[in-house]
Each structure stands twice: as structure tokens, then as C-alpha cells.
Amino acid sequence: MPIVLLEKSMAEPVCSAGEVELDAHDRMADMEYTDEELRKKLTPEQYAVLRQKGTEAPFSGKLLNEDGDGMFKCAVCGTPLFSSDAKFDSGTGWPSFDQALPGAVKYIDDNAHGMHRTEVVCAQCGSHLGHVFNDGPTKTGMRYCLNSVCLEFGEGEKK
Numbered sequence: 001m002p003i004v005l006l007e008k009s010m011a012e013p014v015c016s017a018g019e020v021e022l023d024a025h026d027r028m029a030d031m032e033y034t035d036e037e038l039r040k041k042l043t044p045e046q047y048a049v050l051r052q053k054g055t056e057a058p059f060s061g062k063l064l065n066e067d068g069d070g071m072f073k074c075a076v077c078g079t080p081l082f083s084s085d086a087k088f089d090s091g092t093g094w095p096s097f098d099q100a101l102p103g104a105v106k107y108i109d110d111n112a113h114g115m116h117r118t119e120v121v122c123a124q125c126g127s128h129l130g131h132v133f134n135d136g137p138t139k140t141g142m143r144y145c146l147n148s149v150c151l152e153f154g155e156g157e158k159k
């Protein structure tokens with residue numbers, strides 16, 4: 001659990017009044033914890049994906065085959081993002097979900113690597129999570145393709 005982060009956020013409340021919509025990079029820079037704190041908290045791979053928008057190798061993630069009941073949470077700030085009810089096996093090698101918890105994530109146009117994709121970031125801290133596609137096999141039609149290293153699983157937790 002991000003005890004250090006909670007203590008810091010309580011000590012230094014952030015005023016959100018009048019806050020303007022920032023792009024993902026600015027939100028990252030605007031987080032309540034420093035780059036140094038995040039480098040200590042995260043593994044090098046987590047740092048590269050969450051903070052520098054990298055992608056983990058397919059079939060490498062420890063949560064890919066997690067099929068317990070609970071909440072998948074942001075690895076940086078601990079906010080619940082996806083319920084295990086929304087998880088499905090997409091065959092891509094990345095944990096996949098057909099919907100996010102309401103308001104838990106934000107969407108950013110991503111034109112990197114010669115593709116037009118929609119990036120998914122944590123609404124709370126702006127950390128990169130993965131991408132969302134509209135070719136999902138369930139009735140939502142959505143396929144959230146996420147990096148396992150960006151998530152922590154809270155077994156038995158409910159929103």
C-alpha cells in the first residue's frame with residue numbers, strides 16, 4: 001500500500017479548484033510525489049511503463065492469468081480501476097477488461113508509432129496503463145489492453 005504517498009498527500013493537500021485540463025505529460029509532472037519517490041516505489045519495468053508509456057512483453061505479466069474475485073488497482077496510487085468481473089482472456093498476452101470502473105480512467109488520443117490509438121491512464125494520478133480498443137468480444141464492445149505491471153490485485157476487495 002502507498003503509505004508514503006498517503007502521508008504526503010495528507011500533509012500537502014492539493015487544491016483542485018480552477019484546475020485546467022492538462023495533457024498526460026503535464027498530469028504526470030503534476031503528481032503529488034516526486035520522481036525520486038516513484039523510482040524507489042516502482043520496479044524499473046514498472047517505472048518504464050507507468051511513467052514513460054512503455055509496454056511490457058506479452059505473456060510476461062503476473063496478473064495475466066489472475067482469475068480471482070477482487071479489484072485491479074493502480075500500481076502507483078492504489079485507486080481501484082477494474083473489477084475482476086470485467087476481466088476476460090483476449091489471447092493477446094496482456095490483461096484485458098471489457099469496462100473500467102466509472103470515472104476511474106481517462107482517455108488520451110495517442111498517435112505514436114504511426115498508429116491512432118486511445119491511451120488509458122489512471123484518472124487519479126495520470127499514470128499510463130495501456131490502451132483501449134473497440135473490438136471487444138463482450139456486449140460492451142470494448143477491449144482494455146493493459147500492462148500487468150501497472151496493476152495491483154486486491155483479492156476479495158469490492159468497490
Ligand SMILES: [Zn+2]
Nearest residue numbers: 074077122125
Ligand atoms: Zn493512479
